[in-house]
Amino acid sequence: MISDRQLRILEAIINDFIDTAQPVGSRTISKKYPLGISSATIRNEMADLEELGYLQQPHTSAGRIPSDLGYRLYVDSLINPHSISVEEKELIQSLLLHKIIEATDVANQASELIANFTHLVSIVTIPQFNKCKLANLKMMKITDAKVLLILVTNTGVVKSLQLALTNTDQFILDKISDTLLNSLIGETIENIDVRSILKMKEKLQGFGNIVDYLIPILRDALKGLNETELYIKGEENILTISEFNDSDKARQLFNFFKSEESLIQLLEAVEPNRISIKIGSEIGIDVLEPCSMITSSYKVDGKSDGKILVIGPKRMDYGNVISIVNYISNTLSELFSGINL
Amino acid sequence: MISDRQLRILEAIINDFIDTAQPVGSRTISKKYPLGISSATIRNEMADLEELGYLQQPHTSAGRIPSDLGYRLYVDSLINPHSISVEEKELIQSLLLHKIIEATDVANQASELIANFTHLVSIVTIPQFNKCKLANLKMMKITDAKVLLILVTNTGVVKSLQLALTNTDQFILDKISDTLLNSLIGETIENIDVRSILKMKEKLQGFGNIVDYLIPILRDALKGLNETELYIKGEENILTISEFNDSDKARQLFNFFKSEESLIQLLEAVEPNRISIKIGSEIGIDVLEPCSMITSSYKVDGKSDGKILVIGPKRMDYGNVISIVNYISNTLSELFSGINL
DNA sequence: ATTAGCACTCGTGATATGTGAGTGCTAACA
DNA sequence: TGTTAGCACTCACATATCACGAGTGCTAAT
Incomplete structure (x- = not known):
């Protein structure tokens, strides 16, 4: 040996x-x-x-x-993860926990933070919204043809969906919203199916027409909630990797990062619950051969769900990146589990 | 001659x-x-x-x-702006007018579209939200410490703001929301000042405490609405500009695009109402010397407001870029003026 | 006014040369 | 037996030299 x-x-x-x-x-x-x-x-x-x-x-x-x-x-x-400074922790806390409210903004901000701290490429996915429980719900009239459906989970995550609904009246929307909320509160979003929506119909006898119209729209809107959304930041940092000094190679990598499918493929390999490091060919993707990739995940209501991914040159400061990814992933776990809110 | x-x-x-x-x-x-x-x-x-x-x-x-x-x-x-194809028009229409509802998403999507069509760098700013009139308003309880204030303008633009408000009850929030909306509907957002909010207090005698608490929070939140927000896309396309083959130069330009102040400076030079083209040194910024910049603006309720900006190499397809910028700017004007909604 | 012809310029790419950082190996030493 | 000084050797890189040719400006013929 x-x-x-x-x-x-x-x-x-x-x-x-x-x-x-x-x-x-x-x-x-x-x-x-x-x-x-x-x-x-x-x-x-x-x-x-x-x-x-x-x-x-x-x-x-x-x-x-x-x-x-x-x-x-x-x-x-050989790596000793240095712990990050109090100032950095406070900055992360203040940016992630206080100013933000929509899940997409959280992921965006977290990704930005990682990119800024590491000077590398960062990808953050948002947890599957539909695994959370419904806590609040409202519908708002936007224009004569559009209605906004706003959902809030017990973890304090907000999501808004647009519904194409003509000739509505805010008063009716309020009525329907209240009824919907009452019968669905506490339910996991993915469990909200046609059956539970139909129950609502009985309670809204007076609004038969609009409810009939609303049901398929609502179903479709909810279906769209389990797509993976990912937020990638710091792509420009690949220019500092000497292996990508060649602008052709750099563009190749840029294009890789632009392609959602490629990234989703990458995300599927993320092991839940623990920090994992892949080096060069271990990643299994040609353009990423000169890179290392550090992945982690964060939890939502105890279940591992959202993913964090940092990509940089093999010669990166592993200790630093690990500590940052760790801290952000813990912060996000807290955030999406409703602690500290 | x-x-x-x-x-x-x-x-x-x-x-x-x-x-x-x-x-x-x-x-x-x-x-x-x-x-x-x-x-x-x-x-x-x-x-x-x-x-x-x-x-x-x-x-x-x-x-x-x-x-x-x-x-x-x-x-x-010498330039003859070619008109863009019906398919392209339809694509733009469908992406801009149908799926989107928040102003930020519109600008984001428009910027993305321009970047994709031109293969250049695109910047789109959103119109000053506070020049529009209030059409709808709701407050939603998110967690024990957070409330979401959602504003809708007569142009169909949605904006949500987070308020730090503890120990609230959705029933009370609904009451306050309704009262606020009733007294403020049709008002320009920037005109919603303390005075008009105070009027609400009289009508809400029963909720004295919470209203007192809410007023400064609401005022601060509304104040934040007149910041310029800009959405930049297609930065990676600078790698195709031969002048930026040198990765140092490329990074310099990337960093320029990352700095909001630099960009805002750039935006201030945009002439309202008409397409304008600046070439190389005419832009007045060193790093942009090898570039040309095409700018335009779009209207909100008849007033010129949002800005569009495309930056690429001097040797770009001017005719093509002009026609795309024109079409998108018209589409956005329609969108933010409530036509077609 | 246009153009063919020609000498001249100079960036580019290929070839030759020198330099030096770094190696592997050998032999001496502790 | 492990360590180290010494030395010949290797080879990428930088520099110098050279030939080529695309392109020019100018002149003279049309």
Whole structure:
């Protein structure tokens, strides 16, 4: 196996490579890192580490760079997640918990925060709204042809849907809203089906016409709630990754991030409940070969649901990213579970 | 002045340069464009056009490229805006008019549409919400500490604001909402000041406490409505501009687009009511020197208000961009004036 | 006024050369 | 036996040199 000294050398090499983006030579290590051994010794160890697959050489007369296997070892045994500062925590808290109310805005803001703190690409999905319980409901007349249906869950998440409903009157809408709310309150959104809506009809004998008209519209609107929505921020940061200096490659990656299908595919691989790190080819997507991906999820009412994803160069500050993702994911879990609201 | 033949040659040169991004030589023009004159003649005319300032030469033995002045002439007298296809019109209509209801979503979607159609960077601002008249209003309890205030204008625009209001009851909120709406309906949002809210207090004698508490919160919330909000899309398209192949330059421009202040400065220069084109240094911003900018505005209730802005390389398809900006701006004008809703 | 012809310019891309960071190996040393 | 100094060797990268050719401006013929 690998000796302790080899591990320390590997660590030094990867740290230096993360800093400089340049292949690391034996002399650099012996001078910059106080390992107490000469460059010749380090050279020997490096040759061994390369044979073991942890390092690779771009060409004979260059220094070494970490292989995916090297990064894997580094990530698994050498990272110490630094905790983030109180100021940063307060900033996150204030931006996520106080100003925002719609689920989409929360995800947007969270994604923005991660992108800003890490200077990497961040993706946040919102939890499946339809797994939550209904807490409040109203319909508002917008124009002669449009009505806005506003739903609030017990976790304090708001969602609004547009209904195409002509010739309505706010008074009638209020009546219907109240009746709907009374019979559906506490119900999980996904359980609100035609049957439960039909019950309402009995209670609204006077408004037969409009209720008949409303039912299919309402059903369709609710159906649309279980689509995955994702919020991606910080795409511009890929320009700082030296591997994407070539503007063609950069555009390729930009386009990848623009394609919802690609991203959803990526999201499906996210393991619930714990931070996971994929390195380079482990991600399994060609354009992301020069990247690492850190994923996590957050909980809604105890169940793992929303996802967080950070993508950056392999030579990223793993410790920092992990601590930020962790903190945001915990904050979101609290937020969507109604604590602190 | 400039002869008709010179104008036709200038047109050919610019068209070719827009196509190929390469300096255009006299031989190219005489072969590709049926002007019926030899390359030598064209060479002479090109020398004259350069002397007049319409062309420039990157170096002695290269072809010519248009100067800003050349583009200016081209834009002023040579562009024929092609009309956009029926399919495109239908797509725009369906995406803008039917699925969307919040002002922010409209601007977002419009900006996205422009970016997709032009493959350039697009910025759309939303009209000043507070110039519209109040048509509907509701308050909804979200959690024990949060209330959502939803405003609807006569133009069918919805805006929701979060209020920090503890220990409320939906029944009381409904009462207050109704009273507020009754006394404020038809009022311009910006005219809703403390005085008019105070009037409400008289009508709500029974709820003294909560109304006292609500007034400053409501005032602050309404104040926040006159900030400029802008929606920028298609930033990734700057990577196709050859001038920004250098990833440092590209990042510079990305950062420019990320800074709200810079963009607001840009927006202030937008002339109301008509399409305007600024070329290179005319924009007055260093990083945008290699770009042209096409701006327009759309109307809300007859008054010019929202802004549209497209930024791309000088060698963009002006005719196409103009027609798209025109069509979207008209569609938004209709939308925000309540027609078609 | 137009154009064919020609010498001239100069950016581009290919080829040759020198430099130096880094290596692997050997031999001496603790 | 592990460590290190020394040294020859490798090879990417930067620099210099050169040939090519697209494009020009000018002149002279039409």
